[in-house]
Amino acid sequence: MKRFRFVLLFLVAGCSAETELTRLDATITATELREGKVAVLGVVKFQEPDQIRPPLIATLEAVWREERPDVPLITADSVRQVLGTVRDQKLLLAYEYQGQLDTRALGEIADSLRGLARYVIVARVEKDRTRNSTRGINTSDTTVARTNYAMGITGRDATVAVQLYDLARKELAVNARFEGSSENARPMLSTLQPRGTTEITVEGQSPVPPDEPGYPGVPELAMALQQPFRNFARILPGSTKAPSSPPVER
Numbered sequence: 550m551k552r553f554r555f556v557l558l559f560l561v562a563g564c565s566a567e568t569e570l571t572r573l574d575a576t577i578t579a580t581e582l583r584e585g586k587v588a589v590l591g592v593v594k595f596q597e598p599d600q601i602r603p604p605l606i607a608t609l610e611a612v613w614r615e616e617r618p619d620v621p622l623i624t625a626d627s628v629r630q631v632l633g634t635v636r637d638q639k640l641l642l643a644y645e646y647q648g649q650l651d652t653r654a655l656g657e658i659a660d661s662l663r664g665l666a667r668y669v670i671v672a673r674v675e676k677d678r679t680r681n682s683t684r685g686i687n688t689s690d691t692t693v694a695r696t697n698y699a700m701g702i703t704g705r706d707a708t709v710a711v712q713l714y715d716l717a718r719k720e721l722a723v724n725a726r727f728e729g730s731s732e733n734a735r736p737m738l739s740t741l742q743p744r745g746t747t748e749i750t751v752e753g754q755s756p757v758p759p760d761e762p763g764y765p766g767v768p769e770l771a772m773a774l775q776q777p778f779r780n781f782a783r784i785l786p787g788s789t790k791a792p793s794s795p796p797v798e799r
Contacts, residue, residue: 568780572724574715579619579787585667587613587713588623590658591637593645594674594770599638601770608771609672609778616782616790623666631661644671649721650714659716668722669714674774675726676708679767701764704732707773711781725784727777733765 592605606625613622629637640654650658650671658669682702706728713723783790 567728568725568777568784569727570723570725570784572721573784574722577715577722577786579785582620582668582785582787585717586621586623586665587668587670588628588662588666589613589625590628590644590650590669590671591625591641592672592674592709592774593641594677595645597674599641602641604769604771605672605674605774608774609670612775612778613670613782616779617785617788619787620785623662627665628662628669631665632658641671645673648673648675648710649712652719655714655716655719658714659719662716667715667717669716670711671714672709672711672778674707674709674770676706677770677773678706680704680706681764699736701735702732703734703765703767704730705768705770705773706730707770707777709774709777711777713785723785725781727780729773729775729777731768731772731775733768735765 589606589610592602592609594601594605610622610624613620632640636657640650640657643654644650650669662669680703682704683699707730708726708728710724710726712721712725714720715722782788
């Protein structure tokens with residue numbers, strides 16, 4: 550199995566993402582993905598409760614349907630019904646702490662999904678942080694004195710690992726890590742100097758307090774993961790929007 554490492558930069562309105570692909574099974578083809586089907590085991594966040602998972606899973610599934618309508622998707626809800634709630638939770642908890650599915654876990658999933666899907670996707674949010682920044686904006690009105698404004702920015706940055714496992718071979722087929730972000734912006738009165746642009750950034754692990762003057766609310770984590778999940782779908786064989794930069798073999 551070949552290993553690759555390369556970095557791609559994507560920029561979209563309000564969010565961005567970098568992709569590091571560290572493992573890609575060169576034998577996977579678009580036909581195998583279509584005929585084998587792909588199942589979603591889940592999306593977890595390290596050391597966070599199960600309640601955080603549903604919107605992240607929904608985002609992964611929605612992005613997959615948009616990007617890869619050619620590859621049938623078995624939803625996480627369907628997988629949970631086949632595995633059973635208790636076993637599903639046990640597998641996801643182990644993955645949350647280990648960051649990978651071991652041979653025993655793959656065997657359980659393969660036996661349960663036999664005939665339903667050959668491949669399974671699982672993802673883990675490894676880092677999640679919020680930040681505040683103030684970007685200076687100068688405007689003027691000919692009828693009134695000049696007023697200084699600033700753009701209040703609240704951003705969210707996340708690192709997520711996404712993996713595709715081949716259940717027929719019971720091994721990792723694709724492994725990638727993504728850095729995604731999303732921002733909310735809102736104009737606000739500022740004491741910034743009339744000339745020049747000043748930017749002040751405050752970073753933290755917790756959401757901005759609701760009484761913080763001028764700053765917009767924190768974007769949902771799922772928003773920061775949209776582009777990473779999109780990039781993952783595009784690096785797989787058969788995508789019509791595959792990255793143009795070829796991977797560099799390591």
